Amino acid sequence: MKSILSNIIAKHLEGLGLPQPAEIVLDEPKAKEHGDLSSNVALVLAKAAKQPPPKLAAQLAESLGRETEIFEKIEVKGPGFINFFLKPTAYHASLKSLWQDPNALKKLDLGRGTRVLVEFVSANPTGPMHVGHGRNAVVGDCISRLLEEVGFEVSREFYVNDHGVQIKTLGHSGCHYHTVMTEVRGVEIALPEDVYKGQYLEDLVTELKDRIAPIKHDPLAVGKLLGVELLETIKEELLRLNIVFSRYYSESSLYDGGKIDEALAVLRASGLTYEKEGALWFKTSEYGDDKDRVLIKSDNTYTYLTPDIAYHKDKFDRGYDLYLNVMGADHGGYTQRLKAAVAALGHNPDKLEFLLMQLVNLKRGGEVVNMSKRTGDYVTLHEVIDEVGKDAVRFFFMMRSHNATLDFDLELAKQQSSDNPVFYIQYAHARMSSIFRKAEEAGYPSAEALGEVDLTPLQLEEEITLIKTLLAYPEMLKGAVQFREAHRVAFYLLDLAKTFQNYYTRAKGDDRYRVLTPHRETTLAKLYLVKTLREVFFAQPVHLAIGRGDRRSLPGLSLGSAIREDDLPGRHGAHHGQPARHARVGSARSPHGEGASAAR
RNA sequence: GCGCCCAUAGCUCAGUUGGAUAGAGCAUCAGCCUUCUAAGCUGAGGGUCGCAGGUUCGAAUCCUGCUGGGCGCGCCA
Numbered sequence: 291m292k293s294i295l296s297n298i299i300a301k302h303l304e305g306l307g308l309p310q311p312a313e314i315v316l317d318e319p320k321a322k323e324h325g326d327l328s329s330n331v332a333l334v335l336a337k338a339a340k341q342p343p344p345k346l347a348a349q350l351a352e353s354l355g356r357e358t359e360i361f362e363k364i365e366v367k368g369p370g371f372i373n374f375f376l377k378p379t380a381y382h383a384s385l386k387s388l389w390q391d392p393n394a395l396k397k398l399d400l401g402r403g404t405r406v407l408v409e410f411v412s413a414n415p416t417g418p419m420h421v422g423h424g425r426n427a428v429v430g431d432c433i434s435r436l437l438e439e440v441g442f443e444v445s446r447e448f449y450v451n452d453h454g455v456q457i458k459t460l461g462h463s464g465c466h467y468h469t470v471m472t473e474v475r476g477v478e479i480a481l482p483e484d485v486y487k488g489q490y491l492e493d494l495v496t497e498l499k500d501r502i503a504p505i506k507h508d509p510l511a512v513g514k515l516l517g518v519e520l521l522e523t524i525k526e527e528l529l530r531l532n533i534v535f536s537r538y539y540s541e542s543s544l545y546d547g548g549k550i551d552e553a554l555a556v557l558r559a560s561g562l563t564y565e566k567e568g569a570l571w572f573k574t575s576e577y578g579d580d581k582d583r584v585l586i587k588s589d590n591t592y593t594y595l596t597p598d599i600a601y602h603k604d605k606f607d608r609g610y611d612l613y614l615n616v617m618g619a620d621h622g623g624y625t626q627r628l629k630a631a632v633a634a635l636g637h638n639p640d641k642l643e644f645l646l647m648q649l650v651n652l653k654r655g656g657e658v659v660n661m662s663k664r665t666g667d668y669v670t671l672h673e674v675i676d677e678v679g680k681d682a683v684r685f686f687f688m689m690r691s692h693n694a695t696l697d698f699d700l701e702l703a704k705q706q707s708s709d710n711p712v713f714y715i716q717y718a719h720a721r722m723s724s725i726f727r728k729a730e731e732a733g734y735p736s737a738e739a740l741g742e743v744d745l746t747p748l749q750l751e752e753e754i755t756l757i758k759t760l761l762a763y764p765e766m767l768k769g770a771v772q773f774r775e776a777h778r779v780a781f782y783l784l785d786l787a788k789t790f791q792n793y794y795t796r797a798k799g800d801d802r803y804r805v806l807t808p809h810r811e812t813t814l815a816k817l818y819l820v821k822t823l824r825e826v827f828f829a830q831p832v833h834l835a836i837g838r839g840d841r842r843s844l845p846g847l848s849l850g851s852a853i854r855e856d857d858l859p860g861r862h863g864a865h866h867g868q869p870a871r872h873a874r875v876g877s878a879r880s881p882h883g884e885g886a887s888a889a890r
Numbered sequence: 891g892c893g894c895c896c897a898u899a900g901c902u903c904a905g906u907u908g909g910a911u912a913g914a915g916c917a918u919c920a921g922c923c924u925u926c927u928a929a930g931c932u933g934a935g936g937g938u939c940g941c942a943g944g945u946u947c948g949a950a951u952c953c954u955g956c957u958g959g960g961c962g963c964g965c966c967a
Contacts, residue, residue, distance in 0.1 A: 321911070330909065333947070368910055369947060456967065569965050580893070580963065587965040594967045622894050623962045648895070693895055695960070697902070707929055709916065717929065725926050769906065781904060795931040798923070806926055
């Protein structure tokens with residue numbers, strides 16, 4: 291709609307012999323007295339045209355007024371805004387051109403095949419994921435889907451820290467538990483300070499008891515065994531959230547493949563390293579870091595950074611156009627180092643972009659759920675999904691801007707009322723489906739079979755508002771992708787649902803608002819509108835928020851009848867949890883004080 | 891002390907990237923069920939956009955300084 295209009299304006303500017311602005315900006319005014327769309331071209335051009343804005347605006351408005359098939363009226367207001375009031379027909383045409391062709395939205399090809407590597411989650415395989423990981427996972431997945439939707443080619447990677455001290459520590463932890471349960475059964479043995487603790491380890495060690503026994507002399511081997519298993523449970527958890535990675539990139543493979551030596555060789559050759567006090571340093575300060583960083587410690591082992599540099603070298607060697615790393619804000623200081631490394635390796639550091647996720651506060655009915663690091667107690671992502679369901683988890687995590695802390699209220703997330711945005715959206719969708727069910731009973735075609743429809747009967751203000759909201763979809767998508775802000779999708783959905791609920795409810799007191807009317811042509815037009823609305827809920831970036839579970843209508847639900855839990859939208863996905871292998875995870879602890887934020 | 895992030899209604903947060911009278915949900919108050927799901931809808935009250943300057947036709951938005959909060963500043967990962 292905006293592009294159509296700006297073309298027309300450009301044409302008329304030319305016709306009047308006026309200069310063209312860099313861009314013709316059209317806004318949707320907040321106040322409806324200011325029309326459907328409003329432009330500030332006159333204010334922008336005033337200087338170049340050497341005319342006061344109001345005069346310029348009036349001139350342009352008069353010329354544009356001849357486009358009678360589109361404009362209801364054109365007004366000049368304020369300091370020189372031109373306000374356009376559009377005819378419903380203009381909206382009908384736009385709606386069709388945007389949504390009729392299932393590929394129409396693909397024209398919004400911002401990516402043009404640009405290859406993006408999104409790295410996210412990358413949780414250490416030393417224990418179950420917590421809500422911080424959950425947020426990271428959901429946002430990373432949403433951004434990936436958004437990028438794909440607008441024509442980027444996306445690979446999703448999970449960097450697995452399956453090598454190094456945390457695996458050794460995991461091994462030690464496993465050995466201790468093994469000792470406790472096999473050799474001195476029933477006797478309490480205090481665990482050393484710096485091992486992982488938790489029910490999940492006890493369960494896992496019990497399960498793998500026989501495989502641990504023969505390798506118990508080698509804690510690293512035990513750690514690897516446990517790590518592989520824990521990674522599997524992480525994968526299962528991600529799968530429950532409909533998150534699938536293209537690749538799990540093993541840190542160990544960097545060692546095995548000699549990639550770390552390669553990376554180090556390049557850095558050394560670049561002259562950006564030096565030896566000091568028995569360690570190898572990397573001059574990251576030359577790239578804006580606070581100080582130089584150690585690559586090889588004086589005990590001849592690598593720091594965490596070193597294999598990660600090798601990983602990023604490998605990423606860049608694979609030749610993507612953009613690298614997006616989603617990580618916890620507590621790793622913010624790390625970004626400079628990686629960028630420095632990428633630059634030192636001869637690549638463009640601007641291609642490496644970071645999405646820093648702020649913390650998650652888990653709440654229950656407004657009260658903060660204490661996740662004490664000291665006692666090692668935290669609520670796992672598994673438990674949260676069990677409690678509130680997959681859809682709610684996804685929606686709540688994507689609902690907030692990534693650079694604002696997020697409150698996740700367990701009580702709210704599982705509430706079956708409009709207080710809960712997830713429920714609210716699913717309820718709106720259920721009503722749309724219900725309309726189609728009734729329509730089919732009355733002999734109308736199904737949504738899929740609706741075909742070509744004349745939209746002229748859509749004249750109500752609320753119907754035009756609905757169409758406007760639908761037409762805003764591509765721009766919403768564009769903004770969400772450009773700024774990597776998945777929460778825009780959530781707010782858009784909420785807005786769409788609200789607009790529809792309003793429309794729907796008006797039918798209670800006013801038959802004009804009913805979709806199913808005695809007039810076939812009118813009904814068909816309204817069905818087309820509802821169908822299009824419903825399609826938005828199935829659009830890839832949108833449906834990621836609400837899942838497909840709500841697609842079913844709600845049979846057997848009538849006023850006053852008992853409501854069975856299964857009939858409720860919002861609960862689907864909550865029941866097909868994994869077998870509770872690690873479901874009773876009560877506590878876990880990282881000796882390194884890994885907090886409630888997303889790891890990595 | 892330095893770096894990144896945040897500060898908008900009583901609470902939780904949006905704000906189309908500089909536009910007109912700053913919005914939504916919750917909470918509070920007042921209404922609405924013979925008709926496509928009332929698990930819903932409508933309306934009302936509620937604001938020095940943290941503070942102070944600056945940029946310009948115009949600032950919640952951009953710049954500078956300050957205040958308050960979160961995170962980070964290891965030869966940890």
